[in-house]
Amino acid sequence: MNDRTTNDRTTTAPPELAVRDVTVRFAGLTALDGVSFTVAPGSVHALIGPNGAGKSTCFNVLSGLCRPASGTVTLGGTELTRLAPHRIAALGVARTFQNIVTTQGTVADNLMLGRHALTRAGFTASALRLPGARREQREHLARAREIAGLTGLGAHFDTPVGLLSYGDRKRVELARALCLEPRVLLLDEPVAGMNAAERARTAEVVAGLRAELGLSVVLVEHDMGLVMRLADEVTVLDFGRPIAHGAPDEVRRDPEVLRAYLGTDATGEDAA
Numbered sequence: 001m002n003d004r005t006t007n008d009r010t011t012t013a014p015p016e017l018a019v020r021d022v023t024v025r026f027a028g029l030t031a032l033d034g035v036s037f038t039v040a041p042g043s044v045h046a047l048i049g050p051n052g053a054g055k056s057t058c059f060n061v062l063s064g065l066c067r068p069a070s071g072t073v074t075l076g077g078t079e080l081t082r083l084a085p086h087r088i089a090a091l092g093v094a095r096t097f098q099n100i101v102t103t104q105g106t107v108a109d110n111l112m113l114g115r116h117a118l119t120r121a122g123f124t125a126s127a128l129r130l131p132g133a134r135r136e137q138r139e140h141l142a143r144a145r146e147i148a149g150l151t152g153l154g155a156h157f158d159t160p161v162g163l164l165s166y167g168d169r170k171r172v173e174l175a176r177a178l179c180l181e182p183r184v185l186l187l188d189e190p191v192a193g194m195n196a197a198e199r200a201r202t203a204e205v206v207a208g209l210r211a212e213l214g215l216s217v218v219l220v221e222h223d224m225g226l227v228m229r230l231a232d233e234v235t236v237l238d239f240g241r242p243i244a245h246g247a248p249d250e251v252r253r254d255p256e257v258l259r260a261y262l263g264t265d266a267t268g269e270d271a272a
């Protein structure tokens with residue numbers, strides 16, 4: 001097994017993720033305008049802002065789906081800015097997407113798909129069920145089961161995804177991203193569309209992941225309660241520009257944030 005198929009990656013602190021002066025333009029529109037922030041190793045860093053502020057564009061830059069006009073993203077000493085998405089994922093940056101795409105197969109099937117990039121045995125060896133390939137498959141399955149446990153899906157490992165609740169299905173996406181053994185996890189609106197109980201459960205899971213795996217999390221989320229509970233630091237974007245940065249309690253009191261994002265009478269609880 002290589003290091004990606006064990007827990008070794010998660011026993012050392014993840015590298016710092018640094019976004020420096022990133023600008024993205026779409027035709028005449030500047031979607032990100034000189035955005036900089038640093039995700040400290042093992043921290044939860046939230047990226048918030050009103051609709052159209054540039055949060056998804058920023059995630060797309062971090063995961064290699066969008067190339068900035070200028071600026072850099074580095075993970076430790078490695079510049080990610082010009083790398084293809086699969087190279088960035090291989091370096092340990094995994095992401096989830098806002099919309100659930102998973103409807104097929106069992107939880108186990110989906111998580112094993114997530115392990116695919118880490119599989120060393122070739123297609124032929126796997127198809128012929130050679131002993132090395134079978135052992136590797138068993139080890140991946142065992143790790144996938146652990147990850148299901150960490151994400152609150154342990155009891156549903158063999159359940160078809162189509163039979164799960166919305167909250168559980170959304171957590172399958174999270175679990176599948178974790179199957180890449182990331183050092184940095186990009187969560188794009190992990191509780192969007194969930195009811196209160198599902199949100200609370202997912203918040204618990206994310207807090208647990210951070211404690212158990214020590215990974216860094218970048219969180220885009222409109223649910224301010226979740227952001228305030230989970231984030232160590234918050235960067236606020238408005239029209240592509242960073243307008244505030246700091247601890248959740250500082251940011252929620254920042255007059256410019258209240259004006260631009262939460263509304264002047266907002267308290268910061270579920271105001272988005």
Ligand SMILES: Nc1ncnc2c1ncn2[C@@H]1O[C@H](COP(=O)(O)OP(=O)(O)OP(=O)(O)O)[C@@H](O)[C@H]1O
Nearest residue numbers: 026029030031049050051052053054055056057058
């Ligand atoms: N591929 C694209 N082509 C043109 N404009 C785009 C493209 N992607 C995003 N934009 C524009 O860039 C701006 C930032 O969009 P983005 O989706 O990053 O915002 P957001 O903060 O994620 O919004 P939301 O909270 O609604 O998801 C918006 O004005 C959007 O219309």
